[in-house]
Amino acid sequence: MSEDTHAVNIAKAAKAAFEASQLIPSSERVQALHEIRKELEAVKDQILTANKKDLEHAQAEVDAGRMSASLLSRLDLGKGDKWDSMLQGVTDVANLPDPTGQVSYASELDDGLELYRVSCPIGVLLVIFEARPEVVVNIAALAIKSGNAAILKGGKESNETAQLLSQAIQSALSKTSIPSTYIQSIQTRAEVSALLEQDRYIDLVIPRGSNSLVRSIQNSTRIPVMGHADGLCAVYLDKAADPAKAIRVAVDSKVDYPAACNAAETLIVHENLLDTVWPEVAKALIARGVQLRCDARTLASLTARDIILNVQPSTPEDYSTEHLSLTISVLSVPSLSAAISHINSHSSHHTESIVTEDEQAASIFCRGVDSAGTFVNASTRFADGFRYGFGTEVGISTGRIHARGPVGLEGLVIYKYMLRSKGSEGHVVGEFGTGEGKKQFKHAKIDTTSAPF
Structure with a gap:
């Protein structure tokens, strides 16, 4: 055969x-x-x-x-x-x-x-x-x-x-x-x-x-x-990020299961954190064996503090790469809007997370980022059907239709429309219209708990 x-x-x-x-x-x-x-x-x-x-x-x-x-x-x-x-x-x-x-x-x-x-x-x-x-x-x-x-x-x-x-x-x-x-x-x-x-x-x-x-x-x-498709996920450390949360979320998003599609591949750091939160996050990642590929500003912050192990300059291609390993691309941005712009331009629209104590920034991020999942102060690794309570999943769709x-x-599942006439003679379309003697549609809501199907 x-x-x-x-x-x-x-x-x-x-x-x-x-x-x-x-x-x-x-x-x-x-x-x-x-x-x-x-x-x-x-x-x-x-x-x-x-x-x-x-x-x-x-x-x-x-x-x-x-x-x-x-x-x-x-x-x-x-x-x-x-x-x-x-x-x-x-x-x-x-x-x-x-x-x-x-x-x-x-x-x-x-x-x-x-x-x-x-x-x-x-x-x-x-x-x-x-x-x-x-x-x-x-x-x-x-x-x-x-x-x-x-x-x-x-x-x-x-x-x-x-x-x-x-x-x-x-x-x-x-x-x-x-x-x-x-x-x-x-x-x-x-x-x-x-x-x-x-x-x-x-x-x-x-x-x-x-x-x-x-x-x-x-x-x-x-x-x-x-x-x-693949998962090019990002974590953004906002200028109002809590240091402890930044470390926990960044490390877990990258390290928990690096080969998963919901693992973080990009870490975006607000420029206000370059001399405070960022070095501590970098040390925590390096301690877990993560390779950092840094842009000029995040790299300079680390070299000034003699943090050089597992650190190297990034290339433009790094920010469009799903590493699937203990490697993460890092860049600094001057604003929340710049972070959103970078994500929308480079991510696979899978899952992104913001670390912030600013409620307005969290809301703007969640609405402005065009991805299937937008999280606040939570690891990207939560993007999973089992963890959502779906039992399991077919996969994670990054599309914009159906699911x-x-x-x-x-x-x-999809749906079908079921129409039922209870009239003694049935119903026909010819009885409805705008002319004299024609019926008008009621379009009255029905209690769905009493559906006959």
Whole structure:
């Protein structure tokens, strides 16, 4: 069977599974998530063994200079509490309210003619992501809970792990009334290319990775694309910054997980802090192994104090670079407006934070910065679906339509309009108008708690 034929069959199966699932009660979707968690727990050892193989292959790629160390760090499913967090995410999603069937608008157009706007699934999702194998489980959980079928393509560096995770999910689904083809995975780029042509069966593509990946997908398909690009996040130390908060927020934003898309890549310092707060923040970052790439003024402030370890001059390209490591670009600005201008010109519109005790400055920053997340006195690392209470996330969207920021369940539903006539003869449009004897629309609000759908 050719790659194209195989891909078409996958797309058809996904659409058929989606359509077959629409009358399945939400309680069955919740039960499916509990079955998935149980199955994952049962095959944990096999999955982690596969993950070690992926890590060994990836380390060889890093040693050969063909893979970055930051990408390698994202692959380890046994690191810290990653495995337990993945399982907890499944349970958390199961416990969230059903995002489908929610009425967001209701109006009585005429006596006995009622219009409702009701949330519903998008359809079949094609999700393409890099590195992190746990994304297979995260997306599967969100897709199932929101009533969407999904086709998943992870990076080749996590193939062994992703295959076993997908098999566990399908095994769990086979114990429910949801078709096992509701969640499918593919392995090759050729399959991706073929699926991007299947706009008849696939309703939304979600690329989660670099800007180049997102742009490549957008240029290769007629299917709508919800991009999840890189994270070029900034922390701005305002002239009214509290010194202790400045250190805590700057260090955590950079150091907590440098390879994450919500880690800070740029530190912006108000010029009034160059001789006070900035040197202390710099020393705290250097103490944690951070490399500082500084503009002329922030560099001069440090060299005057003989702070030279892990400090070097920056280049213009540094301020448009997602380092994904213990490196941060630093510059000084004369004003809040200059900081906002720099962020809007250089960031990826992911997440930015201001450290300040000035409420007006905080408000201006949050409204003026054009990013999916704007924080005050808080680490950029909080930009995460799990931390927001979404259970987990498909990714973080930096776009401006449909969904923005961490995309959880609400980002995976749209809506349909449902119109119901209770009239003895039904309703027809010809009875309405401006002429003599014509009816006028009432457009009276209806209590949404009594919706019949």
